[in-house]
Amino acid sequence: MAAAMKTAKTKQPTKELCDWSKAQLRDHFELLESIVAQPKYVCPKCGRAANAKKWLCKAKKLAAGND
Numbered sequence: 001m002a003a004a005m006k007t008a009k010t011k012q013p014t015k016e017l018c019d020w021s022k023a024q025l026r027d028h029f030e031l032l033e034s035i036v037a038q039p040k041y042v043c044p045k046c047g048r049a050a051n052a053k054k055w056l057c058k059a060k061k062l063a064a065g066n067d
């Protein structure tokens with residue numbers, strides 16, 4: 001019987017990084033990496049960076065952006 005307990009992952013977050021739980025940060029690390037790898041925005045409130053506004057509660061465009 002293949003009843004091995006799958007490690008239950010938390011639901012993939014669609015909300016701001018600022019609000020991810022520790023479990024979500026751990027479970028969706030690859031998504032996190034893709035979001036922060038080439039940041040275009042920063043959240044001055046939480047100190048997080050992301051490639052899209054939707055991931056930050058107070059997105060501010062990075063001045064160093066070259067696109």
Ligand SMILES: [Zn+2]
Binds near residue numbers: 016
């Ligand atoms: Zn924030």
